[in-house]
Amino acid sequence: MTRQTLYRRHRDTLVEWGENGKLVLVDCGSWRKFSVKPALLDLLSLLDHPRSARDVHGAWASSSRPEEEVRRLLEQLAGAGIVRRAAPGDGGPAPDAPEAGQPAHGDGTGGGPVSGGAPQSTGWTPYELAVHAQASRSPVPAPRRGDPPPARLLHAEALERIPLPEGVAAPSRPLDQVLADRHSIRQYDSSPVPLPLLAAFFARTARVRGYLPPLKYEQTHRAAPSGGARHSLELYLVARDVAGLAAGAYHYDPFGHALERLAPWDEELADLQRRTLCVPMEQDQLPPASLYLTSCAYRTGWKYEGMTLSLIYRDTGCLMQTLSLVGTDIGLATCLTGRVEAPMTPSFLHPYRDRLIHVGNMALGLPAATPAASRLVPVATTGEPQQP
Known part of the structure; x- marks a missing residue:
């Protein structure tokens, strides 16, 4: 037959x-x-x-x-x-x-x-594969149409502008110790996060150190690397319990080292933390503070059209690592989550839904006095987990 x-x-x-x-x-x-x-x-x-x-x-x-x-x-x-x-x-x-x-x-x-x-299951969708394939072909010919988008985003609608303290003497340790100690912490002390500690955190991770020439390209230098020095990422602080700061939503201005208050604390912000942090972390308690990470995508797309999203994701990873290491260094407990909203849901960002995309989150707090026991299993010389 x-x-x-x-x-x-x-x-x-x-x-x-x-x-x-x-x-x-x-x-x-x-x-x-x-x-x-x-x-x-x-x-x-x-x-x-x-x-x-x-x-x-x-x-x-x-x-x-x-x-x-x-x-x-x-x-x-x-x-x-x-x-x-x-x-x-x-x-x-x-x-x-x-x-x-x-x-x-x-x-x-x-x-x-x-x-x-x-058929082999690759674990990704055709859309993800398409983005990867497009990125591998480099930018489209003749990008950089028109003037570059500004490197600074200011919220004219902000309710208040709060300068952050300068030169905070936060603790610091050798890099090898910080790398060894870094791990995600999902449970936090009941004490509020000190504002000076947050100021040092923002200054070390995201503050603009200066412009890179030629100035017309709006390229800046910051702690975390970024493709073409485009630095599309914008940080939004959701503060539930920060000493010296009214609870609510804020934008961090990395040029002026200041917070722009965008909304008071309400149930919407609590729900935002639940969806983007508590659910993926499998925790019931809201963190004292958190970051809602976004990208002003056109900053990168102006120079790298065709591979914009790929670069934004790589930039996000670089910034997330920087945030994690600095948090560990200065004594903050942090936990990153990859829960992404499309479109963005926060009402304080509705006017920017056509300009920004959501790329990640970070829970922030002080470490709990009695942290959960580590479940780390040592690796044997064979590369396999050691048997108890």
Whole structure:
């Protein structure tokens, strides 16, 4: 009995609008693009699960092609990586062997199954793969259209501007000790966070040290590195219990080393901390303070269009590491979370929803007097966990 070949749409293929409003298929793995007619989209819509050429021929209502022509078309699509020959684990028989001169499928080229039958699960979506593939191709030609966006964001609507104390003599230790001691802390002391300690925290992690020439490019120097010195990240402090500071939401101005008060404390801010911090940290108690990290994306996009989001995520990681290490150094308890809101929900940022994106969070407080016991398991010389 002849074994049938089954076909399935490649999971990493997306549809976008191309030039002149025409539809384009994008292979997110290789970043190849194919012009496509609506009839072909009808065919691909049938291939969300493995189907034989005969089955496709019977179901493809918008086509009058003979079955053999449909089979040849499916083979052409498989050769291009738009569809793949389905594996046994996909719900059908084993695929045909590749023809002479053709690469074996499952090699990452988008052709077919991997060893073991079922399609390989990569753990990411086509959209994530598309962002990564786009970033690998560097910025689009001729970026930097018009004047660069300003490096400083000031909230004209701020209720109050609060200068932070200068030259706070916060504690500091050798870097190797800080690196050894850094860990996430999810439980905090009941005492409020001292404002001078927060001032030192902001000064060491985010304060602008100066402009980099040429000045027209709005490039700044800060503690954490940033692609092209664009520094798109903006820090918002949600203060629940900070000594010397009214509870509420604030923007940190890294140029003037000041806080701009944007909103008083209310249930909305409490709910924001619950969603972005308590839930991912699996804690019930709200932290005394937290950071809501955002990016003014166009600062980076002005220079690096085409790889903007990738750079913003890398910049965020650099800043998060800086925040964690400085927090450890000066005696703050910190915990980062990756819970991101799209679109942003805080009402104090509604006027900026078209300019800012949310990229992360950090809980802040003083360490609890009796911290939770460490669950760290030592590593044996073999690289495996030591057995108790």
